[in-house]
Amino acid sequence: MPNLQIIVSIPLKMDIPKQYDPKQAEQHHYTRWEQAGFFAPEINRNPDAPIFSIAIPPPNVTGSLHMGHALQHTMMDVLTRYKRMCGYRTLWLPGMDHAGISTQLMVTRELKKERLSRYDLGREKFVERVWRWKEESGGQITKQMRREGASVDWSREKFTMDEDLSRAVREVFVRLYEEGLIYRGNRIVNWCPNDQTVLSDLEVQKDPQSGKLYYLQYPLKGSDKRVTVATTRPETMLGDTAVAVNPNDERYQNLVGSTLLLPLTDREIPIVADEFVDPEFGTGAVKVTPAHDPNDYDMGQRHNLAQVVVIDAHAKMTADAGADFAGLDRYKARERVIERFEDLGLLEKIVDYEFSISKCERCKTVLEPLISLQWFVRMDQLKDLALGLLAKEGKPRFIPEPYEKVYTNWLENLRDWTISRQLWWGHQIPAWYTAGGEMVVARSLEEARQKAGTDDLTQDPDVLDTWFSSALWPFSTLGWPEQTRDLETFYPTSVLITARDIIFLWVSRMVMMGMKFIGREPFADTYITGTILDPQGQRMSKTKMNGVDPLEVFDKFGVDATRIMLASVGSTDVRWNEKQVESYRNFANKIWNAARFCLLNSEGATVDPTSLSATKAQLALHDRWIISRLNKTTRDLHSAIGGYDFHDAVQTLYHFFWDDFCDWYIELTKSDVTSEEQTTQRDVARTRLVTVLEQALRLLHPFMPYITEELWQRLPGVDSKLLHSAYSGASATIMLAAYPESREELIDDRAEWEMQLVIDLVTRVRNIRSEMNIKPGERVPVFVSAPDEQLRQVFNASADQIKRLVRASELRIESEASAPKASARAVLAGGAEVAVPLEGLIDFEQERQRLGREQEKLRAEEAKLHAQLSNPNFVDRAPAEKVNELRTRIADIAQRTSQLQQTVENLQ
RNA sequence: AGGCACGUACGUCAAUGGUAGACGGCUUCCCUUACAAGGAAGAGGUUGGGGGUUCGAAUCCCUCCGUGCCUACCA
Numbered sequence: 001m002p003n004l005q006i007i008v009s010i011p012l013k014m015d016i017p018k019q020y021d022p023k024q025a026e027q028h029h030y031t032r033w034e035q036a037g038f039f040a041p042e043i044n045r046n047p048d049a050p051i052f053s054i055a056i057p058p059p060n061v062t063g064s065l066h067m068g069h070a071l072q073h074t075m076m077d078v079l080t081r082y083k084r085m086c087g088y089r090t091l092w093l094p095g096m097d098h099a100g101i102s103t104q105l106m107v108t109r110e111l112k113k114e115r116l117s118r119y120d121l122g123r124e125k126f127v128e129r130v131w132r133w134k135e136e137s138g139g140q141i142t143k144q145m146r147r148e149g150a151s152v153d154w155s156r157e158k159f160t161m162d163e164d165l166s167r168a169v170r171e172v173f174v175r176l177y178e179e180g181l182i183y184r185g186n187r188i189v190n191w192c193p194n195d196q197t198v199l200s201d202l203e204v205q206k207d208p209q210s211g212k213l214y215y216l217q218y219p220l221k222g223s224d225k226r227v228t229v230a231t232t233r234p235e236t237m238l239g240d241t242a243v244a245v246n247p248n249d250e251r252y253q254n255l256v257g258s259t260l261l262l263p264l265t266d267r268e269i270p271i272v273a274d275e276f277v278d279p280e281f282g283t284g285a286v287k288v289t290p291a292h293d294p295n296d297y298d299m300g301q302r303h304n305l306a307q308v309v310v311i312d313a314h315a316k317m318t319a320d321a322g323a324d325f326a327g328l329d330r331y332k333a334r335e336r337v338i339e340r341f342e343d344l345g346l347l348e349k350i351v352d353y354e355f356s357i358s359k360c361e362r363c364k365t366v367l368e369p370l371i372s373l374q375w376f377v378r379m380d381q382l383k384d385l386a387l388g389l390l391a392k393e394g395k396p397r398f399i400p401e402p403y404e405k406v407y408t409n410w411l412e413n414l415r416d417w418t419i420s421r422q423l424w425w426g427h428q429i430p431a432w433y434t435a436g437g438e439m440v441v442a443r444s445l446e447e448a449r450q451k452a453g454t455d456d457l458t459q460d461p462d463v464l465d466t467w468f469s470s471a472l473w474p475f476s477t478l479g480w481p482e483q484t485r486d487l488e489t490f491y492p493t494s495v496l497i498t499a500r501d502i503i504f505l506w507v508s509r510m511v512m513m514g515m516k517f518i519g520r521e522p523f524a525d526t527y528i529t530g531t532i533l534d535p536q537g538q539r540m541s542k543t544k545m546n547g548v549d550p551l552e553v554f555d556k557f558g559v560d561a562t563r564i565m566l567a568s569v570g571s572t573d574v575r576w577n578e579k580q581v582e583s584y585r586n587f588a589n590k591i592w593n594a595a596r597f598c599l600l601n602s603e604g605a606t607v608d609p610t611s612l613s614a615t616k617a618q619l620a621l622h623d624r625w626i627i628s629r630l631n632k633t634t635r636d637l638h639s640a641i642g643g644y645d646f647h648d649a650v651q652t653l654y655h656f657f658w659d660d661f662c663d664w665y666i667e668l669t670k671s672d673v674t675s676e677e678q679t680t681q682r683d684v685a686r687t688r689l690v691t692v693l694e695q696a697l698r699l700l701h702p703f704m705p706y707i708t709e710e711l712w713q714r715l716p717g718v719d720s721k722l723l724h725s726a727y728s729g730a731s732a733t734i735m736l737a738a739y740p741e742s743r744e745e746l747i748d749d750r751a752e753w754e755m756q757l758v759i760d761l762v763t764r765v766r767n768i769r770s771e772m773n774i775k776p777g778e779r780v781p782v783f784v785s786a787p788d789e790q791l792r793q794v795f796n797a798s799a800d801q802i803k804r805l806v807r808a809s810e811l812r813i814e815s816e817a818s819a820p821k822a823s824a825r826a827v828l829a830g831g832a833e834v835a836v837p838l839e840g841l842i843d844f845e846q847e848r849q850r851l852g853r854e855q856e857k858l859r860a861e862e863a864k865l866h867a868q869l870s871n872p873n874f875v876d877r878a879p880a881e882k883v884n885e886l887r888t889r890i891a892d893i894a895q896r897t898s899q900l901q902q903t904v905e906n907l908q
Numbered sequence: 909a910g911g912c913a914c915g916u917a918c919g920u921c922a923a924u925g926g927u928a929g930a931c932g933g934c935u936u937c938c939c940u941u942a943c944a945a946g947g948a949a950g951a952g953g954u955u956g957g958g959g960g961u962u963c964g965a966a967u968c969c970c971u972c973c974g975u976g977c978c979u980a981c982c983a
Contacts, residue, residue, distance in 0.1 A: 018943065206980085213983085231983060244983095281982050288983095295981045355982085402912070406978075409911080413979085500977085535920095537976075568921090568931095573913095573976080577920050579932050586945045587931095597942030647922070651930070666942075674941095763949090769937095770949040776938050807940085861927080868926095873963040882926060882964090889927075 016599060016714075020592035022558025025710035030146055038735055040153045041489075044089040046726040052083035053091040053490040055474045055523075056152065057498045057506070058160065060099035061134055062106050065144040067532040067540060067576070068499055070550040074566045075529065075646060076497050077150050081702035082641050083494075084151070085739035087726045091490050092151060093477050095158035096139055100466040101195060101362050104425040107133050123424050123461075130425050144551065149559055149705045151735070156486075158477045160469040161427070168476035169469050170430045170443050172517060177431075177441045181378045182419070184431075184439075188290075188297040189374055189418055190358065193315035194365035197422040198374050200465060201415065202505050204367060209357040215283065215348035216341055218243060221259040221268060227252075228348050230282030232355060233292075234341070235333040237262070238321045239310035240269055242288040244299055247273035249284050264340050265322060272303045291371050307371060315368050330368070375420035375429060375462065383411045385515035386508060396496070396511065396526040399644050400571050403503060403528050410504050419465045426463030433458050471509035474522035495644075496523040499531065527644050530572045537575055548576050560704035561585040567703055568650040587654060588707050591700070594662050595711040598686075598693050601673045605686030606717030607694045613746060621758070621798055622668035624751035626692055629660045635742035637699055650703065657696055664759065665692065668801045690715060694722075695740050709734050754794045758802060761795065761834060764826040765806040768836050771850055772824050779809035783819035786832035821906060825851070827899045829892065844907060851904050858897050865890045 037043055054076050059069060076092060084090040107130050108118055118126045145152065158165060176182040190199045214234045217226040229243055240262055245252035256273045276299060277286050290300025291307040300307060310321035317325040317333045324340075325333050341347040358367045389395050390408065398404040420429060431441045432448040435456050442448035449455050469476070478487040492514070496507065507526060514522035532548075534540050540547040553562050561584040568584075612627050619627075633656040640649035672685035694715055701708040712718055712734040723730060724738035765782055774780060782803075786792045795802065795813045803811045812818070819825070819835035824847055826834050868874055869886055 016942090019945070020943095229983080233983085276981075276983095278982055286983050293981090293983080295983075298981075356980095406912075410979080504979095531977090533976095539977095570922095572921080575920065577932085580920065582945080583931055586943095589945045590943065593943035593946085595942085600942070651922075655930085662943085663947090766948055767950090773937075776940065776948075865927085868964075871963060875963080877963045878926080885926085 016596045018593070020589045020707065022560065022588070022706065025706045026147070026559055029706055029709045030149060033151070033733065033735060034154060036731060038730070038733060039151045040155055041089045041091045043730060043736070044726045045728060046087065049087055049089040049726050051489060052080070052088040053093070053493045054080060054495060054497070055093050055477055055493050056095060058095045058097040058470065058473060059141045060102055061096045061138040061159070062099055062102045064140045065550050067548055067550055069141070070148060070562065071529050071532060071566045071569060072497050072499065073145060073148050073150050074563045075527065077148070078567055078646065078702040079495065079641070080151050081705065081735060082739060084735065085698065085701065085724060085737060087724045087738070091153055091156070093156050093158065094142070094145065094152035094154060095477060096141070096160070097466060097470060098159065098161040098426060100421060100423050100426040100463065101197070103130060104423050105362065118424065126424050147551070147554060147559065149563070164479065165469060165476045166427055168472050168480055169427045169464065171481045172472060172513065173430055173464070174441055174443050176377065181381060182375060183378065184373065184375050186371055186373050187376065188294050188369050188371050191313065191368045191370040191372065192360040192363065192365055193313065193368050194363045195360060196313065198372065198418055198420060199360060199367070200418045203361045205359045205361045206356040207359055208354065210352065210354050213282070213351050213353035214338065215350070217346040217348055218260040218262060221261050226346070227255065227260060227271070227285050228283045229285050229287040231287055232353065233334070234337045235317070235330055236289040236292045236310065237287055237337060238265060238325060239289045239291050239308040240287045241290055241300065241305040241308055242269050242272050242303060244272050244274040244277050244286045244288050245284060246277040246279045247275065249279040251284060263344060263346055264324070264337065274299050274302065292369055294369055297371070309371065311368055311370070313370065374418050377417040377419055379414045379416055382512040382516060383414045386511045387411055389511065389515055389521055395521045396523055399525060399527045403500065407503055407508060411508055419468050420462040421465055423463050426466065427469060429460040429462050429464060431460040433460070467505055467509060470506055471513040474510055474514060475518050480517070491518060492521050493523045495525040495527055497527045497529060500528045503528070528571060530569055530574060532569070533573055533575050535575055535577065553581060557581045557585040558588060560707050561588050564650055564703045567646045570645070570647040587658065588704065590658055590662060591707055592711070594666060595693060597666060598690050599714060601686055602690055602716050604678060604683040605690045607691050607715050607722065608687050608717065609691060611684070611688045611691050612695070613743070621751060621754055622665060622801065623688060624748050625755040626660065626665040627746050628748040628751050629656060630692060630695055631742045631746045634699065634740045638742065653700055653703065657700070661692065661696060667805060671800060671804060694718070697734060698737050698740055701734050705735065757791065757794050757829065758798050760828060762802060762805045764828060764834050765836060768824045768826060772838060779807050780836050781810045781812070782806055782808040783817070783823070783835040783837070784811070784813045784832065785815065785817040786813070786830065787815055788830050788832070791830050791832050825903045827896045827903065831895050831899055833899060833903065848904065848907060851900060855897070855900055858893055858900065862890065862893045862897065865893070
């Protein structure tokens with residue numbers, strides 16, 4: 001472990017600014033955490049520690065941080081930090097994807113500025129150049145992840161083009177090939193004329209398009225009849241090799257088998273019958289172009305039709321399109337075909353038509369379906385592995401659950417995967433060809449030479465789809481095909497957190513490859529995050545320029561505020577709302593100032609967890625109460641985080657800290673804590689206060705790592721003793737402190753009930769003060785009457801605090817009401833009443849109205865409950881527990897009502 | 909075209925079939941020595957419309973309206 005400067009400052013009386021400055025806190029801690037090795041699993045010294053691991057969805061090397069990353073990373077970091085504090089041996093493995101097309105485009109664009117093309121450089125020089133680009137400008141995102149506070153183990157950072165990962169890629173390729181699951185073949189594929197490469201179905205973007213439907217007439221041979229076909233792409237008619245009709249279509253039945261004269265060419269083409277044809281659409285007759293349309297390709301296979309290629313890889317017409325068209329751009333050719341048909345009188349009509357068009361996901365060029373020689377992965381066996389895993393073991397478990405169906409539906413209808421790409425940047429396909437055209441597939445050139453028995457080999461120029469290496473990510477990053485310790489220890493990973501748009505591209509493929517090569521699932525759970533939309537509800541995108549830059553949000557509100565806001569999003573789509581972050585910024589400030597108060601009153605105190613487990617009898621109500629609340633909060637947090645309910649976890653933390661701890665506990669303990677005299681009682685109170693804060697900081701840490709570390713380091717008495725036992729020997733840091741455990745015996749429902757009585761009393765008095773316009777500074781006498789002795793005891797025990805919180809000049813607690821008539825009153829639970837004498841101040845009419853409103857509320861509620869209870873069916877069929885609950889409530893309301901009635905009468 | 913979501917306060921979102929909440933905003937009052945990025949109190953909802961199941965529906969079912977997303981081989 002490197003020798004490090006410990007940035008622990010314990011300035012008891014030093015100035016603590018009134019406002020939290022996130023930049024200051026974000027400055028040092030990350031570097032220290034990273035350098036001290038806190039992120040690496042090796043920090044855990046417990047050989048029997050349970051394992052928690054996540055492989056990050058590798059961001060593109062070309063990418064920079066966007067809101068989607070920030071969202072996913074936050075959730076992964078929350079889980080990782082949480083598990084680490086729970087004592088798990090924790091690995092969150094970072095890395096990047098080489099992102100074939102994007103990266104190649106990026107560098108190509110750079111070259112263009114130098115008026116060069118990649119061909120000018122040649123393959124080798126070009127790839128060198130990409131590497132150089134990667135070293136110099138790639139991987140911006142890794143710096144940004146450090147800013148996020150992501151507790152990834154940088155010592156294990158991977159890149160999909162690293163030698164070891166590339167080796168895994170070749171190994172998988174060779175094995176799949178040898179099993180016949182990878183094959184090379186001529187198929188119709190999605191071709192991008194701009195990028196000059198094939199794309200898989202998943203990289204195709206379908207865009208709605210308003211275009212035209214052209215009705216073309218083809219003359220029937222030996223007749224003056226014509227058959228009309230409808231098409232959106234007239235230029236492809238030059239490659240037609242048939243016209244198809246539905247076999248059951250009576251209009252055409254007698255024409256099946258006859259021959260058409262294909263206009264503009266000298267070809268004759270048959271009319272075939274095929275179930276695929278929808279008689280309802282267009283004319284019911286379809287032109288068939290096997291070389292330029294996927295459906296027609298299939299039809300061509302069924303009917304043994306010739307493939308006439310009329311469009312080339314640059315989307316220009318070929319020589320086979322005829323002298324009239326050869327060399328023309330596809331759209332130019334379309335115009336000319338239409339002109340010719342019109343001249344020939346064979347153009348029946350043109351109608352407007354809405355359809356969808358296939359575009360390249362990256363460059364938005366309209367794709368051209370072309371027949372070409374490519375590599376494919378056969379999916380039938382692989383998809384069965386994935387489906388079998390789900391059926392037998394229920395893995396991966398999808399959260400939220402409905403995605404499971406999306407996943408299975410897709411798997412069930414899976415087609416073969418086109419894995420070759422005509423790019424230079426990527427994993428070159430490990431296939432070599434001899435001069436004689438013989439092919440060998442091998443793990444290396446040496447192996448290929450051996451297999452081929454010659455050194456005269458040429459490697460296949462294509463590279464693999466980027467998603468091919470991504471599919472291996474969960475195990476290739478751990479050293480596979482070597483049986484490494486990491487692989488044994490951290491595979492399968494615990495959970496995958498990702499966005500829903502790559503369920504098919506990535507999630508399913510990892511499952512298939514994991515099952516195929518390791519025999520186990522790559523991750524147990526899959527958590528699909530929601531999407532952050534722009535304020536108008538639109539998807540954020542570069543082209544729309546409506547993205548919100550997380551780094552700017554960090555600058556404005558701090559990393560912690562942004563993180564906890566993102567965590568609260570959970571798995572639903574939300575519109576971006578800066579106000580939300582602002583409110584969590586305020587929360588951070590609240591934490592800061594609560595700590596500030598504790599620190600300014602911390603002399604004589606020291607963090608001491610045992611101070612929160614003293615026996616009940618020794619403690620005041622507010623102490624028993626906050627301990628109970630703390631333990632309940634802790635319990636709820638374990639369950640929320642364990643169930644990936646990030647939203648609930650955040651709400652729980654927020655309310656515990658702000659409402660319970662700040663609004664009530666600090667106020668209630670203030671008299672003890674701020675006492676001028678240095679007494680044991682004061683030290684004990686201070687210790688307890690600072691310890692509750694310390695526990696709260698631990699609970700908050702996974703969500704807000706910076707502010708919690710910053711404050712934790714300043715607490716009196718924090719040292720490595722507070723770390724989880726698995727981290728003995730490490731220097732003091734909150735990120736290795738034990739995450740609090742909930743202790744059932746410290747949950748005190750009685751204390752919570754009593755405290756609620758006090759809170760209600762205080763709130764009622766404040767209400768009266770506010771409604772009666774009593775100046776905040778003015779002290780007034782307060783009379784509490786409670787016939788129930790228990791209640792009086794509760795109020796008496798907290799009398800001092802109550803007095804202070806309601807700013808009472810005196811507080812009388814009696815069994816019977818003795819307040820003067822001219823008092824404002826409010827009814828409390830258990831037949832108790834509180835009164836504030838307002839001689840001369842009270843407006844009887846106003847007071848009557850106020851009480852009237854109160855009565856109205858009670859009456860409405862009572863009526864509702866009464867209606868329910870008087871329904872015999874309810875009493876009969878609802879569970880007895882529910883019925884009793886209702887009876888209790890109605891009794892309570894009845895008591896309040898009569899009490900209130902009394903109060904109103906007393907007003908006279 | 910099919911499939912899947914969603915529709916709750918002014919806004920953004922919560923709520924195992926059992927008293928509809930939070931945060932922001934809004935109103936009133938307060939710079940009360942942790943915090944005005946704060947405190948106290950308050951107003952605000954027939955849960956998109958209609959129907960059904962149930963003792964009981966924001967929640968389950970049907971239907972209509974509206975909005976998103978995904979899939980698809982209709983030329």
